[in-house]
Amino acid sequence: MELQGTVKRITEIQTFTSGFQKREMVILTQEQYPQPINIEFLSDKINLLDNVSEGENVRVGINIRGREWVSPQGETKYFNSITGWKLDKVTENGQEPTHAAPSQSASPVSGQNPFASDEDDDLPF
Numbered sequence: 001m002e003l004q005g006t007v008k009r010i011t012e013i014q015t016f017t018s019g020f021q022k023r024e025m026v027i028l029t030q031e032q033y034p035q036p037i038n039i040e041f042l043s044d045k046i047n048l049l050d051n052v053s054e055g056e057n058v059r060v061g062i063n064i065r066g067r068e069w070v071s072p073q074g075e076t077k078y079f080n081s082i083t084g085w086k087l088d089k090v091t092e093n094g095q096e097p098t099h100a101a102p103s104q105s106a107s108p109v110s111g112q113n114p115f116a117s118d119e120d121d122d123l124p125f
Helices: 043-049
Strands: 002-010 021-029 036-042 057-070 076-089
Touching (some): 002 036, 021 043, 021 057, 036 043, 043 076
Parallel strands (some): 036 076
Antiparallel strands (some): 002 021, 002 057, 021 036, 057 076
8 A cells, every 4th residue: 555645744763672663754645634644664664764854745655554452451452553664755746756757759640550551461351
């Protein structure tokens, strides 16, 4: 899945006692009712946020993860998280700035059928 929006906030790297690291980014979606979406970048993916600044438009490849937790009282709760695995900056028109537009050939287009004059046609139909 992908999300696209404007970077609203980027947090500092959080390091836990186990050595696990994460960094979070909040993007504001670009729709009729914009939504602030918190996306976690884990372990080796935290470096993706190094070249992004608040206010930039980005496209993020995401995975949605869920987990189950049982409270000491025996109540089961479910939690979801969104983790990012890919990050691209985008321009105002929604295109990635690092990719060039495909070139179009300059050959003229005619309205004639190029196969209409084949008199040596051996096909039975």
